[in-house]
Amino acid sequence: MDRNERFPDVTLAEQKSPEKANDVMTKDTVVRIRQADRTGCYVTRFRIIFLGITLVLLIITLLTFIGMYFRREETCGCGANQVTYDKPNPGASQQDNHVTGINQSTPCACDAGSTSAPTGQNPNLHKNPDASKIPPWKQIRLPKALVPGHYDLRLKIDLTNFVFSGSVNISLYVNRSTRFVMFHRSSLLGILEKHVRVVPLGRFPRRHIKRQFYEKRYQFHVLELNGELPVGSEYSLQIGDFRGRIIQNLRGLYKSTYKTRDGTERALAASQLQSTDARRVFPCFDEPDFKATFKTTIIHQPGYNALSNMPVYRSSVLTSGWLKKEFLSTPIMSTYILAFVVADFKSRNYSFNNGYEFRVWAQPEAYSQTEHAMDFGIKAYEFFTEYFNISDVVPKADHVAVPDFSAGAMENWGLVIYRDTALLYDSEVSSSSNKYMVTLIVAHEIAHSWFGNMVTMKWWDDLWLNEGFASILMYFAMDNTYPEWNVFPTQVVEDMFPVMVKDAMVTSHPVSADIKDPDEIHQYFDVISYCKGMAVLRMMQDFIGWDSFRRGLQMYIRKFKFKNAESYQLWQTFTEAVNNTFIIKEIMDTWTKQSGYPVVTVREVNGSYSLEQSRFLLNPEEADPEDSNPFGYKWYIPFTYTCQDSPTEKQLVWLNRGSATIPKPSSGWLLGNVDYMGFFRVNYMPDMWRKLVDQLLLNHTVFPQANRAGLIGDTFALSRAKMLDYEMALNLTRYLKKEMSYVPWRAFLDSIEFLRGMIATRAAYVHLQQYLRNLVAPVFDLVGPMDHGSLSERYLRRIILGIACDVGVEKAVKYAHSMFKAWKKYGTRLPSDQAVLIYSVGVREGGAEEWDFLWEKAHSTSVASERAMMMESLAQTQKPWLLWRYANWLFDPNKIKQQDVRLVMGYFTKTPLARMVALDFLMSRWKDMVNSFGHDPFLMREVIPTVTAFVNSDFHFRQLKNLFEETPLRVASKATENALALARSNIKWMKTHYNQIADWLEKNQT
């Protein structure tokens, strides 16, 4: 054991000399009493006087203590009250509150002092002073007076008591003279104030800390010094002891568990620091543009492995038997991509020729499921290295599947952390869509090494730069490895259409949002940032061309490597890449700085086609007439089109924040937005729509897949917005009897989902089911149930079998039910792509016995994706009591993990009955939901819209509104606002469209 360590694996008291150990208790008075005690029995008058004085001092001390006891803020319960824990902030989770609670009542991690006597520390150190006259800590961002250069961070992670402690030295450069040192610290991170120092690095004036306090609102720990730190000087901020708990809250450094096959529970610690949770693990300058280098040391128990962003350069065993891992210093990077894992996982390893190490980690029993991530990951690293013409800077990459994770994955530089379903793939059990998702997420996270980690947004308002680019680049890597997967048309239905629905609401927000408060950051991790960000970049890539796009990115990475950039700097680089052919900023600002997107209407005017743009809103009447958007909801639109005369010849015309005119090419059709590369919809006059429908019925393959999907998506959206008759949209779907591609079918099923949800409790629903049966039966006959072919073919078969079972195509239901029975009775292996459908039919056709059987299976499988499929199917039961029982289990973490709550609620939206139960459940247990899950921004933001998507009665609207007002959400308030807006529009929709749709369906039953 290295006794010189500031933070070795022993108690704080142990590491100090005996005299100094008293310092831990800090107060001179206490020390003096002990010295007096040691004097023993030689009683002289002097000693009596001395003892008398001492007694008086002791009484004063005790009185002071009693006074302070009632005035102090929360302190560590074991008596080491200099470890400052602050009251939890109002948005903190129950678990968070729990931490502070434990600190108050039970022995905590602190081993600094066994005495229970609190010391006479200045109580003001724990209180917020009246700081209103002193602005720096009343501002949301840290001042730039001090810039961190390097962190020397030590963490001791205890997986027996689930606590961590550590120390950090941060070198600071003084940019502007100041007498305040401010840094971030979560209120849940205890800090031993006595061990905070500011030490000059060189011949600079020494400064002492006059006082220190905590600004709770912005999580600032503030040190006031006895003098200014002069400009140009350098200091080391040394924080010798901080502590925290490791709990299962998915934030900061948190606990996760898994069960081995023999039922033993194993624990691990993982981290999730984005956006502002690095401060939960160690005191730091927790903003993306305070980039620095980090040298990490982790001390942990034997039987585990410790991982961080960089490779280990020295490993040692301490005398206590604990292990110490020292990691190489990182490149310059932001705090939010630091990461730590302590687990007993097993890895699959690969070394590139240049020495780059790539490893995929999982719990030992899931080792075989890491193969796909490894195979594809190798190709993705090779692809991006060539694409950017620069290697990853961190010399290794660990990709780790942890059982509990809030998001899908996190791109921590060199240590990517995933929820297990996002990284693990079992070729025998997982479906082709699991494989697609794993591939997509691995590609996304690897792309972040360059875009996000190497170059980072300056502040969170440009979060979309990171996410939009990673989301477009991931498809490049996928297409490079699996060209037969058809990823570009698939983007349209999987990424663009869902966001085009959200962005057509008045409640949407611009891609580049104005984020001031860190509390708002979570709200912007949404489809707008990810998918619209991706879609507008995809459109730009189309009009500047592949080569210019790549050149621009390479220039950008070279220019801003290890730095932070803002969107204008990116646009400037692209303008250079296209030799000023376009002023990219001017074009792209119209797409990123205003919400929504346009619809281009094609009209024949005097023998030409006029193209006019307007903002597309699903409910135009909700638009605010006072809206002072500086762009006036006009866009620079690269409008591409083809004509019946020359269907493969793509032409381009720009609508420069206004309209345009093109010559009328022929009497045939004109198709706008070729390959659906633009982020806009196209509307035509009824006559042109009829020509397009006729072409589909005659030979639909003349149009690219993405456009077939686009025509379906656009007609349904335009009908919903009352810009087109539903009759036209429904007429267009008649061609689907011959459609053999996944992408248009997916567009149709997603579009019709809204209709199905809206009319599920009305008479026309029976007719809709019949129409769908007629449409899908011939396609089912052609694709059949057998599980084989390319990923696209398997995707199509899966979606067709699913809808066929759903609407009751007899052959399909029979097939699935017989497969379920054989699986239940004999354990017959199910085709991996169809398993979820087969389980669903089994549960739907069965009762409690089938349900319980599947539940048991879901909890005994070690394959995460198989468990997810089973959990999804359980929500298909048509027995309300089983659905209610299932929903109530959301509050039982032994049955449903918190990370799965949003998924399970999503499963409840697949049948009309489950939807009704989910809505009743949300309303009747809203307060419990807010209390249990309100702190998790991802969770509530997803649960609310999925459950309330089809609310279309005044009664339910009023109930929801009251609930949201009575018990509001802090972290996802936008979600409740959006849900109410959607419900309002649904109510109007029913009044406007229901009768017309019901009529059409009645007439089209054959």
Ligand SMILES: [Zn+2]
């Ligand atoms: Zn990302």
